Amino acid sequence: MMNRCSRCGACQAYCPLYQETGLEPFVARGKVELLDLLQDSKLQWNDKLAEIFSTCLLCGNCGDNCPNKVKADLLVREGRRDLVVARGLPIIKRTVFNHFLKKDGRLGMMAKLFYLYQHSGLQQVIRKSRVLEKLPGNLDLKEKILPNLSSREFRKMVPKVIKTENSKLRVGYFTGCMTNYVYPQTGFSVLKVLKANKVEVVIPEQGCCGIPALASGDYETVRELARKNLASFNSLSLDYIVTDCASCLGTWLEYPELWQENGVNLLVEKIMDISTFLVKILQIELPNPVDLGLIIYHDPCHLKRVPGGRENPRALLKQITGNTRFVEMKDADRCCGSAGSFHITHYQLSQKVVQAKVKTLESRQAQYLATGCPACMMQLSHAFSEAGLPTKVVHTMELVAKAY
């Protein structure tokens, strides 16, 4: 794939990081040049390269618009994997992945990190492990970006099987870590809508989908997590699997590419975003009008690339009747800059990227901004509150649930 890059520079026009910095090492073209040299052993991994390769949102916008179909986001990830093999993970990530993700696969990295930060001696741990150096400056602001943890885990608040009378279908629900620890209201909204549509929901034992490790190039950890999740969902008989987290969906859809073992059902035909399930499978109609005012939608990078990922959430929002109006936002599909832990490790740059969204909102005072990925929700709500914007950031499902 790398060979196809003609160094035409077209990616400059599409890379949110290039738009903010004007720096060639941050755009796909620069990264491909460096990867080319690495591949030919003309360069060796070092701190500078690690920093350059950590500076990518993996948003894929360059690849979607590359005339030669170079998927730089995938190449960068491969680069990060290579880096992990060559030099190992940075100490902070190693700790998080080994202790939090792998051993206790049920805990989201962010949630655990900040649960610990808030409730334990992690502050000391962090100082000792020199995380502060990895997170230069603005630590107080960075802390603010992290939402308060839910007092209880979503999955502990609801039964494992939620039956309805005369249920038409039986679906498994992959809640993702963020819904589980941070945004339980999304989970409740999903359940409310599914129940009203006579769908039986099963929430089996599950862990992190693996995206933090995947984005960091630690494929081994992803495989371990995937194995556990697949075993758990494969043990049930389900018509479909739904998720409310675009990032989790994106990762599930990649399991086959990470997988070498035969005989495991990878479930890629069954898993889908909740909006796709509601629009394409159930073809729901919203029962009640609600007054929500002006609503807009932000495309998560991981959702816009799956079939129907742009259309289905919009179809749901447009269906809401009453004093509610859906308006398309300018550059709705531009990456918000959250990109997993990027908004922590590269706080300032990430905040620059999100300013484009803030500007749009300033000229268009919407009541709600809906989106389909909790990571985007976190980033956008932080940016809006810093800018003093009144717009509430919600999951699409929260608005849909209001019509029930």
Add this chain to the structure above:
Amino acid sequence: MDKEIIKKIKGIVGRQRVLESFEERLCYSYDGTVQRGIPALVVFPENTQEVAEIVKLANEKEFPIFPRGAGTGLSGGSVPQDRGIALVLTRMNKIKEISKEDLLAVVEPGVITEVFHQAVEKEGLFYPPDPASLKTSTLGGNVAENAGGPRAFKYGVTKDYVLGLEVVTPQGDIMRTGGRTVKNVTGYDLTRLIVGSEGTLGIITEITLRLLPKPQAKQTALAIYDKMENAAQTVTAIICEGIIPATLELMDQTTIHCVENYLNMGLPLDAEAVLLIEVDGSPGQVVEEMKLVKVACEKNGCRQVQVAAEATERDRLWKARRAVSSAIVQLKPTKISEDATVPRSKIPEMVRRLKAISTKYNLYLPVFGHAGDGNLHPNIIADKRDHEEMERVEKAVAELFQAALDLGGTLSGEHGIGLMKKTYLVWETGDVGINYMKAIKNAVDPKGILNPGKMF
């Protein structure tokens, strides 16, 4: 690079505006070609004063400067020569003025071409030069390369729109050329000298550009031909009707196959050529001209003409043209884009010769491009890792240049000489021409500070 010099440069632009690490410098070692050269330092000035100070310093300490816009050049023009500094002008990106009364705009060199298009069109104005790289290329780069585009046939190229410049000379002085008037004969035409000088005669720090009122209407058509000859004849026939289409683009069979394979838009695979024709102007004139175009196509053995009825249809036709450069790399990964240009009447002959070259050297050589102005884009598609093939490519390129010159054409219609074509320059200019150019260069840049190694 000398620590002292780096310190001084940081003193001029600020430490934030300099990249020093080897890895970052590698990201400024290329442009849109296969040429490479790593700068010793990458510097991002923000105003004319800073540029001038850096150039003065360069003269004092004798290090070369390689001006750079977006680095989309196709002749190696901005590629540093493993030394000196890459002077990146993208941070100087203000549109300073758009004047409806004077029909002009004043801009800094780092403004992106498309951003400028959008800004003037918002005012009901029009800046015609439209290189295919317009989403990323800078106006400074466009001026330095004298960029053209599909609209050049009717509207001309960048040089036809440059009224005046502010230039930092190779010795670090600030010079103004031209002005705000279309007519200006005061002294030598230094504006024209700087336009297309590829960063060798001065660093452009401000550009005054002529604008036009935006055409009210346009119509687009796709004409399909069984025979390449007929397509080429049509080009001449349309012009003989007294019509100058805004765009007249040709694609040969190889190109059609690639595009169709890429987009699946229903292009006829058995056609030898298609023409994409666009006329613009007042609504009445556009309808009238399109009628005449259609007649000309039909008279010249065209199989079918599709006139786009609405905007979506027009976009679809344009999509085919825009997809070309990506679609052709399906054949092989390395694309050697040439832009040899011939007088319009010689297009059929040039196409014939290109086919012969393609057969002789057994290379993919899809032909597409701006037929209206004779600027065909013969692209050789090869694999740079195949050395034997690349040797054939080199021979084919030389033969292709020779063919263009034999037919009274030129080596380069719009991409410039840079590194890629400098060995061939003498074929076109002769020794006298080259010596004249060198004399100018040596007079203004005795120490060879600006973009050395380029052009000759």
